[in-house]
Amino acid sequence: MLTDTATGPAGSQAVRETNLGAVLRAVREAAPCSRADVAATTGLTKATVSSIVGDLIAHGLVREVGAASERRVGRPGVMLTLDGRGITAVGLEVNVDYITVVAVDLVEQELLSRHEPFAAGAAGPEACARELVDLLRRTLADPVLAGRTVLGAGVAVPGLIDAPRGTVANAPNLRWRDFPLRARMLELMEEAGLPEMPVLVDNDANLGAVAEYRGGHRAHTCDLVYITGEVGIGAGVLLDGRLLRGSTGYGGEIGHIPLRRGGPLCGCGRRGCLEAVAGIDAILRRTVPDLAPTAPVSGTHLAAAVAATVERADAGDVGVLRALERAGSWLGRGAATLVNLINPQAIILGGYFVPLAPWLLPPCTAAVDAHVLAPERGGCRLEVSTLGLSAAARGGAAALVDALDTGRLPLPPRRPLERPRQEGARPNGRSPAR
Amino acid sequence: MLTDTATGPAGSQAVRETNLGAVLRAVREAAPCSRADVAATTGLTKATVSSIVGDLIAHGLVREVGAASERRVGRPGVMLTLDGRGITAVGLEVNVDYITVVAVDLVEQELLSRHEPFAAGAAGPEACARELVDLLRRTLADPVLAGRTVLGAGVAVPGLIDAPRGTVANAPNLRWRDFPLRARMLELMEEAGLPEMPVLVDNDANLGAVAEYRGGHRAHTCDLVYITGEVGIGAGVLLDGRLLRGSTGYGGEIGHIPLRRGGPLCGCGRRGCLEAVAGIDAILRRTVPDLAPTAPVSGTHLAAAVAATVERADAGDVGVLRALERAGSWLGRGAATLVNLINPQAIILGGYFVPLAPWLLPPCTAAVDAHVLAPERGGCRLEVSTLGLSAAARGGAAALVDALDTGRLPLPPRRPLERPRQEGARPNGRSPAR
Numbered sequence: 075m076l077t078d079t080a081t082g083p084a085g086s087q088a089v090r091e092t093n094l095g096a097v098l099r100a101v102r103e104a105a106p107c108s109r110a111d112v113a114a115t116t117g118l119t120k121a122t123v124s125s126i127v128g129d130l131i132a133h134g135l136v137r138e139v140g141a142a143s144e145r146r147v148g149r150p151g152v153m154l155t156l157d158g159r160g161i162t163a164v165g166l167e168v169n170v171d172y173i174t175v176v177a178v179d180l181v182e183q184e185l186l187s188r189h190e191p192f193a194a195g196a197a198g199p200e201a202c203a204r205e206l207v208d209l210l211r212r213t214l215a216d217p218v219l220a221g222r223t224v225l226g227a228g229v230a231v232p233g234l235i236d237a238p239r240g241t242v243a244n245a246p247n248l249r250w251r252d253f254p255l256r257a258r259m260l261e262l263m264e265e266a267g268l269p270e271m272p273v274l275v276d277n278d279a280n281l282g283a284v285a286e287y288r289g290g291h292r293a294h295t296c297d298l299v300y301i302t303g304e305v306g307i308g309a310g311v312l313l314d315g316r317l318l319r320g321s322t323g324y325g326g327e328i329g330h331i332p333l334r335r336g337g338p339l340c341g342c343g344r345r346g347c348l349e350a351v352a353g354i355d356a357i358l359r360r361t362v363p364d365l366a367p368t369a370p371v372s373g374t375h376l377a378a379a380v381a382a383t384v385e386r387a388d389a390g391d392v393g394v395l396r397a398l399e400r401a402g403s404w405l406g407r408g409a410a411t412l413v414n415l416i417n418p419q420a421i422i423l424g425g426y427f428v429p430l431a432p433w434l435l436p437p438c439t440a441a442v443d444a445h446v447l448a449p450e451r452g453g454c455r456l457e458v459s460t461l462g463l464s465a466a467a468r469g470g471a472a473a474l475v476d477a478l479d480t481g482r483l484p485l486p487p488r489r490p491l492e493r494p495r496q497e498g499a500r501p502n503g504r505s506p507a508r
Numbered sequence: 509m510l511t512d513t514a515t516g517p518a519g520s521q522a523v524r525e526t527n528l529g530a531v532l533r534a535v536r537e538a539a540p541c542s543r544a545d546v547a548a549t550t551g552l553t554k555a556t557v558s559s560i561v562g563d564l565i566a567h568g569l570v571r572e573v574g575a576a577s578e579r580r581v582g583r584p585g586v587m588l589t590l591d592g593r594g595i596t597a598v599g600l601e602v603n604v605d606y607i608t609v610v611a612v613d614l615v616e617q618e619l620l621s622r623h624e625p626f627a628a629g630a631a632g633p634e635a636c637a638r639e640l641v642d643l644l645r646r647t648l649a650d651p652v653l654a655g656r657t658v659l660g661a662g663v664a665v666p667g668l669i670d671a672p673r674g675t676v677a678n679a680p681n682l683r684w685r686d687f688p689l690r691a692r693m694l695e696l697m698e699e700a701g702l703p704e705m706p707v708l709v710d711n712d713a714n715l716g717a718v719a720e721y722r723g724g725h726r727a728h729t730c731d732l733v734y735i736t737g738e739v740g741i742g743a744g745v746l747l748d749g750r751l752l753r754g755s756t757g758y759g760g761e762i763g764h765i766p767l768r769r770g771g772p773l774c775g776c777g778r779r780g781c782l783e784a785v786a787g788i789d790a791i792l793r794r795t796v797p798d799l800a801p802t803a804p805v806s807g808t809h810l811a812a813a814v815a816a817t818v819e820r821a822d823a824g825d826v827g828v829l830r831a832l833e834r835a836g837s838w839l840g841r842g843a844a845t846l847v848n849l850i851n852p853q854a855i856i857l858g859g860y861f862v863p864l865a866p867w868l869l870p871p872c873t874a875a876v877d878a879h880v881l882a883p884e885r886g887g888c889r890l891e892v893s894t895l896g897l898s899a900a901a902r903g904g905a906a907a908l909v910d911a912l913d914t915g916r917l918p919l920p921p922r923r924p925l926e927r928p929r930q931e932g933a934r935p936n937g938r939s940p941a942r
Contacts, residue, residue: 234881244881244882244883311849313752318850319851320850320851320852320886321731321851321852322882322886324851324881324882324886325849325851327848327851327882328849344878407766410766411766411849415743415765415846415849415850416849417754417757418754444778445764445781447764448678448758449677452756453755454755
């Protein structure tokens with residue numbers, strides 16, 4: 075079990091849904107496996123497992139795949155595996171300069187991914203909600219997803235999120251305050267004629283951490299921190315495989331820890347926050363001031379400015395190299411704070427930090443080494459994400475699959491009865507006479 | 509369930525001990541309560557509960573106290589309560605300038621508490637281990653504890669602790685490195701002829717948090733941070749009622765987060781750590797430089813210097829007030845970092861911060877307000893401990909009681925059969941003929 079996002083079962087359905095989730099997880103982890111294997115893993119009776127597996131097959135989540143291997147004694151059983159064909163979960167991210175969508179199937183294989191420049195920072199929350207719903211509509215209309223049932227949409231936003239309510243309390247770099255994103259999206263989705271589906275809203279760093287935990291290069295690392303590299307810097311913290319949310323859901327705000335007294339102004343209105351000295355905007359203002367003569371850079375296309383920074387650093391521009399060195403060092407001081415307080419196994423840098431990593435990571439690592447009390451950084455690895463700018467959106471999709479796995483999402487609708495596909499089956503679906 | 513300290517049951521005993529713990533916790537929470545109440549709370553069968561209660565009575569942990577209240581229907585049952593008479597748990601703390609002991613009974617009532625000046629910072633680990641064992645010996649010999657079985661000793665040390673091994677990895681302010689404190693204490697205890705007992709070693713801030721959680725003014729606050737106010741500053745972090753230890757046990761090192769670039773030298777050898785600008789030593793060097801002309805102050809009696817600081821602040825000494833204001837503000841920046849990352853319900857300042865709180869707390873709170881992104885500090889209260897300098901030792905004792913409660917400590921030996929005490933019972937213990 076990983077996350078604790080929004081929805082959860084209640085009342086008499088709860089036990090059944092918890093058991094459904096347990097069976098689904100057991101199949102995910104051990105597939106191909108028999109019903110008896112699942113009963114052994116979950117501790118449920120064989121009768122319960124058979125009944126649940128029947129449901130899962132009917133809803134298109136699990137399928138049978140031939141007989142057990144020959145090593146088994148006695149009558150060979152039919153094996154089970156997850157059914158990747160009928161389901162999709164969609165993750166979306168809105169950030170200062172882009173929106174992203176990722177659709178995955180039940181085994182979290184990526185079906186589709188789009189990254190579109192969008193000046194969300196300037197557009198305001200209403201326009202962003204419309205853009206997100208439009209991107210969702212276009213995604214669901216994509217032939218790649220044809221015939222798939224949508225589990226729901228998980229939306230990543232850089233800011234303080236009241237996840238249970240789906241409300242954005244404060245997103246400084248988007249300039250949103252108390253915006254009920256889920257409620258507004260649900261209205262717009264109905265207007266657009268989209269099918270009903272659950273919508274989760276969560277912090278981008280939290281969802282990035284979920285994506286890393288479920289499918290990054292350090293997947294299943296239990297004490298893991300994902301750091302977003304955008305205009306803002308956020309931390310998604312997994313402790314013992316569970317998201318650290320804090321008592322009111324506002325944990326992980328590493329971007330606004332006070333690092334430099336009297337330092338530069340931050341998007342949150344304070345001075346010297348980590349993201350004011352090491353966020354992408356702060357970096358670009360020093361490395362490509364000519365591309366963005368007025369601060370903040372956020373209104374422009376960050377991707378192009380980041381690419382220009384990489385080019386100049388590659389060319390050995392001393393000013394650029396010095397600015398990256400300084401930013402990496404501040405980032406390391408922030409990361410050292412995390413390591414001293416939380417002692418994780420890995421910190422993974424994401425977003426725009428990825429292309430800048432060749433220059434940021436060495437001074438960052440040196441600063442962590444210099445400021446962590448525990449020997450050898452308490453065993454913490456400092457690495458770069460392999461998921462790039464799609465991590466948070468991917469995490470939004472993964473969080474929905476996780477919610478299904480843990481019985482916190484209702485099953486998708488039953489699928490119409492489908493005859494087994496056979497070579498030479500007639501177009502009307504009936505098998506030829508034998 | 510609260511902590512996860514050192515010992516744990518293994519093998520075939522495990523289930524029985526887990527169930528014993530569950531019954532003990534149920535009685536602790538609901539006493540007076542019947543065996544049937546315990547069965548209902550724990551989900552165990554009445555037969556199992558009866559058998560376990562029999563054991564707990566025989567070992568002097570639970571006792572019967574008359575009949576159920578009249579509100580109950582049917583035959584009145586005998587009620588159970590914890591037996592505070594036969595057991596004690598001992599907590600010890602060694603810190604830079606003192607050692608402390610607290611003994612509690614099974615209901616965590618304080619039986620005895622001693623606080624002794626001791627220049628531990630100068631004495632070295634071997635002398636400290638001897639002093640701790642001698643204090644333990646004197647404590648167990650105290651008439652107040654006569655006839656009680658000792659559950660064990662829990663020892664608090666300011667530093668990075670490998671709790672499962674009972675080793676102090678690094679205690680900068682004591683100048684200890686890789687000292688096997690538990691092993692050494694067990695040897696010395698055997699030499700001194702003390703009874704065999706488990707010894708737990710843990711970080712002072714962790715044990716302070718345990719003490720606050722189990723018996724402070726914010727007891728049972730699930731997301732709680734305790735900050736030690738000694739030469740060093742440490743944080744004990746409880747999330748969801750569980751200690752945040754981190755992946756290698758080195759979490760909570762708030763004292764060494766880098767706050768001030770190029771700031772004053774810290775005991776750990778780095779510069780600008782929180783405790784180098786807001787630890788008690790740093791404060792005293794500015795408020796009472798005449799009492800300790802050479803830095804660090806730690807060799808002298810901190811208590812007297814703290815008292816002198818309080819006196820001068822009370823008298824309105826401008827330099828002293830300014831130094832306390834500055835230290836409080838740095839402390840607030842450190843606390844803001846915790847609030848941004850962890851979003852706790854309460855931060856409780858302990859140790860020598862308690863007498864200095866009238867001057868430290870206002871600038872500290874102002875700095876937290878200034879540097880936390882979440883509205884209203886994410887609901888976090890900033891308060892002063894009511895447990896004073898005995899918090900960590902108290903937590904050492906409480907951690908043992910908690911280990912018993914959660915089936916991670918073996919039961920103490922069975923008590924000799926005791927006849928019910930009656931008015932007029934004859935000295936040989938036999939009841940008079942009826």
